[in-house]
Amino acid sequence: MIYRRGNLFCVRIFIAVIFFSFLSVHTYAENESLYTDISGTVSFEHRGYLDDPAYNGQRSSLTSVTANVTFYFEDENYRSFTLTPNLRYDAVDSARNLADLKEAYFLTFGDIGQSEWELRLGFDQVFWGVVESRNIVDIVNQTDVADHPDEKSKLGQLMAHLTVTGDMGTLELFAMPFHRLRTYPGTNGRFRSLLPVDNDRATYESKHEEKNVDWAAQYSNSIGLLDFGISTFYGTSREPKLTPSDDGVLIPHYETIRQYGLYGQVTTGPFLFKLEAIDRRGASNLFGQKENYKAYILGAEYGFYSIFDSQVDMTLFVERTYDTRKSRATNAFEDDIFLTSLFTFNDVNSSEFVVGTLISRDRESQTLALEFSRRLTDEWALEIDSLFVLNAKETDLVLNPVENDSFIALKLNYSF
Numbered sequence: 001m002i003y004r005r006g007n008l009f010c011v012r013i014f015i016a017v018i019f020f021s022f023l024s025v026h027t028y029a030e031n032e033s034l035y036t037d038i039s040g041t042v043s044f045e046h047r048g049y050l051d052d053p054a055y056n057g058q059r060s061s062l063t064s065v066t067a068n069v070t071f072y073f074e075d076e077n078y079r080s081f082t083l084t085p086n087l088r089y090d091a092v093d094s095a096r097n098l099a100d101l102k103e104a105y106f107l108t109f110g111d112i113g114q115s116e117w118e119l120r121l122g123f124d125q126v127f128w129g130v131v132e133s134r135n136i137v138d139i140v141n142q143t144d145v146a147d148h149p150d151e152k153s154k155l156g157q158l159m160a161h162l163t164v165t166g167d168m169g170t171l172e173l174f175a176m177p178f179h180r181l182r183t184y185p186g187t188n189g190r191f192r193s194l195l196p197v198d199n200d201r202a203t204y205e206s207k208h209e210e211k212n213v214d215w216a217a218q219y220s221n222s223i224g225l226l227d228f229g230i231s232t233f234y235g236t237s238r239e240p241k242l243t244p245s246d247d248g249v250l251i252p253h254y255e256t257i258r259q260y261g262l263y264g265q266v267t268t269g270p271f272l273f274k275l276e277a278i279d280r281r282g283a284s285n286l287f288g289q290k291e292n293y294k295a296y297i298l299g300a301e302y303g304f305y306s307i308f309d310s311q312v313d314m315t316l317f318v319e320r321t322y323d324t325r326k327s328r329a330t331n332a333f334e335d336d337i338f339l340t341s342l343f344t345f346n347d348v349n350s351s352e353f354v355v356g357t358l359i360s361r362d363r364e365s366q367t368l369a370l371e372f373s374r375r376l377t378d379e380w381a382l383e384i385d386s387l388f389v390l391n392a393k394e395t396d397l398v399l400n401p402v403e404n405d406s407f408i409a410l411k412l413n414y415s416f
Contacts, residue, residue, distance in 0.1 A: 033075065034076075035072075035074040035075075036071075036072065036074075037070075037071075038069070039072075039415070040067065040069035040070055040415070040416060041413055041414065041415045041416075042065070042066070042067045043067075043411055043412065043413045044064075044065055045062075045063070045064050045065075045409055046061065046410050047061060047062040047063075047064075047407050047408070047410075048061045048409070049061065050388075050407065051403075051404040051406060053190070053404065054405075055187075055192070057187050057188045058189070059190075061092070062090065062091075062093065062189075062407075063090070063091045063092065064088060064089060064096060066087065066089075067086075067087045067088075068084060068085070068087075068102065069085060070082065070084040071083040071084075078109075079106070079107065079108045080107045081106050081107070082103045082105055082107070083101075083103065083104050084102040084103035084156075085099070085100070085101060085102065086098065086100040086101070086102040087100075088147070090189075093146075093186045093188045093189035094188075095184065095185055095189055096146045096185065096186070098183065100155050101156045102123070102125060102156045103122075103123055103124055103125065103156060104123040104156070105121060105122030105123060105124045106120070106121050107119070107120050112164065114166055114167065115164055115165060115167075116164070116165050116166070117162065117164045117165075119163075120159070120160075120161040120163075121159075121161075122158065122159075123157065123158050123159075124157065124159060124161060125154050125157070126141060126157075126159075126161070126174075128218065128229060128231060129263055129276055130227075130264070130265045130276065131274050131275075131276050131299050131319055132301075132317045132319060133317075133319050133321060133333070133336075133338040133340075133358065134151070134297065134321065135152075136261075136276050136277075136296075136333075137229075137263050137276050137277075137278055139216070139233050139259055139261070140159070140176070140216055140233075141154035141155060141156070141157045141180075142157065142179075142180035142181070142182055142183075142238050143155075143182055143183075143239075144182075144183050145182055146183035146185050147183070149191045149387060150369075150387075155183070157176055158176060159174050159175065159176045159177075160174070161173075161174055169219060169220060170219070170221065171217070171218075171219050172217065172219075173216075173217050174214075174215065174216040174217065175213060175215060176214040176215075176216070176235065177211065177213050179211075179212060179235075180238075181252070182199075182238065182239070182240060182252070184196070184197040190402070190407070191405045193250060193401055195250045197242065197251075197252060198245070198249040198250065199252065202253070202254065203251065203252075203253045203254070205254065205255045205256045212235060212256070213235070214234065214235025215233070215234050216232065216233040216234075217231065218230065218231040218232075218261075219231075225266050225268060226264060226266050227264065227267075228262070228264040228265070229263050231259075231260070231261040232258075232259070233259040233261070234256075234257075234259075235256065236254050236256060236257075237254055237255050237282075237283055239330065240252035240253055240254050240255075241254075241255060241283075241284040243288060255282055256282055257281060257282040258281045259278055259279065259280045260278065261276070261278045262275070262277045262278075263276045263277075270302055270305075271300065271302055272300065273299075273301075274297075274298070274301065275297070275298055276297045277294070277295070277296040277297075278295050279294050280293060280294075284330075285329070286327075286328050286329060291328065293325045293329075294323075294324050295321070295323040295324065296322055297319055297320070297321045297333075298319065298320050299317060299318060299319030299320070301315060301316065302315070302316050303315045311346045312343055313343070313344045314344075315344070316340070317338070317339070317340040317341075317356075318339055319337075319338040320337060321336045321337075321338065323335070327362065327363070329398075330398075331398065332358070332363075332396075332399055334360075334362070334363075335362045337358070337359045337361065338356070338357075338358050338359075339356065340354065340355065341355050341356070349375045349376070350374070350375045351372075351374040351375075352372070352373050352374075353372050355369070355370050356368070356369045357369070360396070363393060363395070363396040363398075364393055365389075365391055365393055365399045365400075366390040367387065367390065367399070368387070369385075369387050370384075371385050372384040379414055379415055379416060380413070380414055380415075381412075381415070382411070382412060383409075383411040383412075384408070384409070384410060384411075385408075385409040385411065386406075386409065388406040389402055389403050389404075389405060389406050
């Protein structure tokens, strides 16, 4: 089962991928009508933490290897199958070990009158949203919290995904028959909660548990300067309610929710104005009480070209996040200001530097992120990623448990 974790299972997946690669090359050699392509990235990461661990069992550093390999097959009718295993091994925190199907879907398409339709069946990743800090409308895929504390990494989701595109815009319909558990750092991991999360004891509000079928839909279109999307979701929440147990762990409970979402972007020259907003019903707040709520992120983006007469471009992002639950919110984005600058050097090595901060207006906490990326050769690239937790108050139940977990990470990526 692809959701199991463990070193032995990861090895089995690697062997299966190598075997599948051999078969695909052999098939292509015998049948020239089948187009085959193989590509991927292997990443080596070392993350060093600046402060002593806050909890027993934690280490001062983390070393991990991640591999993504994509196998693409296309027949003479342009129908295709895409397979992308996502594998991760962590030498310190076994809870970060992952064997996931990021993509494993069959794609076919056709015409309906003047419109076109496209159907994807299998595991896939879907992205909704336009802002930079946190995409609150993006609910189809489960979040891979164990990968990075910015919560932008996602797991593959089993789905039937139908898209119809025409002059009136794009309509997407989703049926998702299996729920994915959210990943969390383990007892030895950093950026964990005060009590570790025990995924083996996860429970569900639905009587069908993880086999409950989730439904989602989105309509998107572009009208003049405006790009927008309207979405709805009904099913098992991707964010669990975490309940302390008598033996000192947090037990995740996945509730049945309904969410309505909206995103929009207006582009006017160097200015971009952005909005994401949701209305979520049926979820619990930070204190475990059911509370319907609304949240929004309002932002702007402005680009400066050739700053100081150089070849460097700079893009500024300013965003305001707001959650009607305020201090009862289950995340650190309840009432915050997000400020980020992106420097693009426009050199042959595609160098970029990002500096960003998230300032909590009511909790008075702050985080600072610095990122640098540069291609070293055609195959190798370097990334330096850092995150600093600043001024986390004792009353901040979200950031205070991780105030010792500021880190600087070095990552080497090999692409083929």
